Amino acid sequence: MQAIYNEIIRCKSHGLEGVLGTIISTRGSTYQKTGAKCFIAGDGQLTGLVSGGCVEGDLKEIAFEVIESGQPRIVHYNFQDEGDLLWGLGLGCNGKMNILLEPYSPIRDLSKSVQIENWFKLGLSKTIHSITITGAGNPDLIGSKWIVDPETREYNHIPYKEIINDYLSTMDTGLTCSLVQIEGNNGFQVFYDTISPSPRIAIFGAGPDAVPLAQMAQKIKWNVTVLDHRPAFVNQTNFPEADELICYKPGTTPKVRLDENTYVVIMSHHFSQDQIMLKEVLDSDAAYIGLLGPRKRTYQLCDGMDINNHPNLYKIHSPIGLDIGSVTPEEIALSIIAEISMIYRDGTGNKLSKGAFQFPYKEDEQLSRV
Incomplete structure (x- = not known):
């Protein structure tokens, strides 16, 4: 809007x-x-x-x-x-x-x-x-x-x-x-x-792989906030169209709004910083928490955080994204955006087509949305 x-x-x-x-x-x-x-x-x-x-x-x-x-x-x-x-x-x-x-x-x-x-x-x-x-x-x-x-x-x-x-x-x-x-x-x-307000994606981590993710989020008219503790990464040169760029001190948590309309991606590739951010985000109202990397790493991030039975554990998505066979940073970004959109729109992630296409048309065949 x-x-x-x-x-x-x-x-x-x-x-x-x-x-x-x-x-x-x-x-x-x-x-x-x-x-x-x-x-x-x-x-x-x-x-x-x-x-x-x-x-x-x-x-x-x-x-x-x-x-x-x-x-x-x-x-x-x-x-x-x-x-x-x-x-x-x-x-x-x-x-x-x-x-x-x-x-x-x-x-x-x-x-x-x-x-x-x-x-x-x-x-x-x-x-x-x-x-x-x-x-x-x-x-x-x-x-x-x-x-x-x-x-x-x-x-x-x-x-x-x-x-x-x-x-x-x-x-x-x-x-x-x-x-x-x-x-x-x-x-x-x-x-x-x-x-309603456009949903917001908060990307914790401004490495090269965050660039296509921010670009795709902007293409679908979401508000984009990029956060990192490295000023050489989180800047307007790398993210010229981001709505908000936040650079904060290492070992701290930035001041950022994390409400029920915010979808968080943690991808700084910095273990201790990701751990700090995960604890902060888990205690917030954010609608979605996605972590880049294998699930084993997410378990390691959670160790020592005293989050057993935390009410927001269900919001964690690890590994992040839908399985579309992604390889390149752009494909990985597409996978992440697809999953976040699915959560936001209450989709299923399933193929719209049901089985192999058959012709001629059968009256009992259920056609999907075009």
Whole structure:
């Protein structure tokens, strides 16, 4: 979400309008899922994707119409069977999706634009919800939006009790992104959305093998912190795009935030320093602790640390990474990023294909996500 927020601020500073696009529902196989976003600036600049790049060209044309009208719009795409051909896109993705397009116009609708800005700004540091009316008996209500902090649960600014009650009942069921129909006099259709800070990878060790790991983490839009006690290693020359570089004294632990959104990799190749860092990280709220090297070395690191039955032992991953046959530093980095992404996204690490591919298609064959 950092990239979209940056683009919104760019448009604001240059006096440009734009359109925020959000997938509010999907059915079948689609490249992106509910909640995926893009931002189309008035000068045609596209940030983010709501497909594999297939519908964005079409969305741009519609976005310019939304900017002109100043009214939100829901766009329907059907790529199932003959529906795909109706759009003339020939994608064959075998799915459907609905995309909400919301105008961003600081000149014509300052309050709505500020609301969108603030939502993304808050989402850089904490999980934040939005509630948007996407359907109503009164069409003038479509596009009405409210921002809610799930920690404070302050919702008095929402004027409709049926929306408040439904939101509160839905939030405790693990709300992420969902389109709901609320029964009542107003006949509301509402989209609940959630944005959260990008996860952060903290790399303890700035050797040459940490460089491709930091680069790959940046490619997937994670925040990257690199820490080392060797100033010749942890510097902007080696890590020009890292969000944070920390050099600390040997034998000490650096001051760094290790919360539940932080994924730690320990790879300094310095035994005593790795041991100090492991103890520090194990006592933190970090979501993941990966150690480079064989498991025997990890056991040796744990010796004498008095961590028997430590409640966070399950967070340790050793050897780090998925088994993809990695050999080079770049392949090892890919293996590490793959495992961390799997943990973050609650994946399985299994192949998406089930057995050998067979043709012709059998009705009982379960096709994986494309």
